[in-house]
Amino acid sequence: MSNPFAVDLSNIWKRFPGVVANAGASLQVKKGTIHAVLGENGAGKSTLMNVLAGMYRPDEGEIRIGGSQHWFRSPSDALAAGIGMVHQEFKLVPSFTVAENIVLGAAERIIRKGSVESQVEELAKQFGLNIDPARPVWQLSMGERQRVEILKTLWRNAQILIMDEPTAVLTPGEADELGNVLREMANTGRSVIFISHKLHEVKEFSDEATVLRDGKTVAASLKVEDTDTSKLAGLMVGSSPVTTDRPPPRERGPSLLEVRGLEALDDRYLSAVHDFNLDVHSGEIVGIAGVSGNGQREMAQAIAGLRPIKSGTVKINGNDLTNALPVERFGAGLGYVPEDRLGVGLAPRLSVTENAILRNYKGLRQGPLLIDDKMSKHCRDIVEKFGVRTGPLDEPIAGLSGGNLQRLLVGRELSGEPKVLVAAQPTRGLDVQGVKAIQDLLVAERAAGVAVLLISEDLDELLTLSDRLLVMHSGKIVGEFDPVNSERNDIGAAMAGEAQT
Incomplete structure (x- = not known):
């Protein structure tokens, strides 16, 4: 029987001077699903994702991708295993075109401009990422730039996509479009890991969710459709969720x-x-x-x-x-x-x-x-x-x-x-x-x-x-x-x- 997990992180420990960022954290992501990773600031979400993406080496623990054990020494190793990450801060060259940014760093390939542009156009059409491969990046909106980052991972055949707070720079309409793109990726058998603090987006976009607190996994692979937002918030903070009420109307002054x-x-x-x-x-x-x-x-x-x-x-x-x-x-x-x-x-x-x-x-x-x-x-x-x-x-x-x-x-x-x-x-x-x-x-x-x-x-x-x-x-x-x-x-x-x- 094949391993159902695209990603299986077990007992991950990562220490920095004076700080334990991950303390035995675990994460299991099924193939063809969108999986949310939740937690307060400092809960260890980004560190765990950086371990998975090859930017940090864990002090302890096990990484399995598709059932096979891996030990990543660099992001290149992770990418070779089919893992791509879209960071909050986009890593694009404004003066380059969309296609040029997508192939940047792929030194092992013979690059033919026309071929790359047609490949990018085909990928974009497949996943509903409307973008012109010949446009310079400086002309693009933030939402369009994010599409370029996603296409970079798809062009490198990533089967696992990590997205860190992906809607932070998007309009509500662009956020909805992103949700459709992520669902299309999941429908093709890819797995998406979605880091967010916006619980309504987690409910809307995700199939399952894992909650981290103080570097530990406190809830694993919750079925999102069966879990209300107040429970998710309570798991994140370790107590009853806190919300800010709308202030009562008052007469304004000068x-x-x-x-x-x-x-x-x-x-x-x-x-x-x-x-x-x-x-x-x-x-x-x-x-x-x-x-x-x-x-x-x-x-x-x-x-x-x-x-x-x-x-x-x-x-x-x-x-x-x-x-x-x-x-x-x-x-x-x-x-x-x-x-x-x-x-x-x-x-x-x-x-x-x-x-x-x-x-x-x-x-x-x-x-x-x-x-x-x-x-x-x-x-x-x-x-x-x-x-x-x-x-x-x-x-x-x-x-x-x-x-x-x-x-x-x-x-x-x-x-x-x-x-x-x-x-x-x-x-x-x-x-x-x-x-x-x-x-x-x-x-x-x-x-x-x-x-x-x-x-x-x-x-x-x-x-x-x-x-x-x-x-x-x-x-x-x-x-x-x-x-x-x-x-x-x-x-x-x-x-x-x-x-x-």
């Missing part, structure tokens, strides 16, 4: 953030934001939805003073701060949580305490000198209030997990008691309980009269928290929606640029 005619350039000096107008009032959360790369990052940086404003005005609490420095905007009541926490928000080589006080020295110094005791107390207050898990406070933050870095950053910004808060991806990288903690803090800021601008790629988060929902596409606002009474499909169409108002 406009505290006013943006008119904003234009800003991207890092290549091309227009990223134009004709951008926005008002955020005291006591409301305004959500910004949009597919990644449509000017959200540049817009937030321009408001925060981290990117030059080519034209237009930014007013905070009635003060024109268009040309003000970031420190002046902070002094005027602006709090800013950037999406790039280590590149912009925090300094990796500085200590936890030093990072905690970077934006606010009030009450922490005597004359020109900072007082150690006051600095330490301020930092401890943030660590305790926001649940930051850390070692000694005088150690560099580089050793903190992504979720704890985000908690420290959000805590620091809120400790400054802002009047306006611009939060870009504030819950990215957090576990379920961490997401709830940050979302509850945003709701509390709203209740305290703060004007909150929430930029997120998680549409569910935006629909839950926002009083008003704006959609950004190609650098400007293209639609405004009532989060309670709007259809997801209409919002998705606006995100794709198909419905403009």
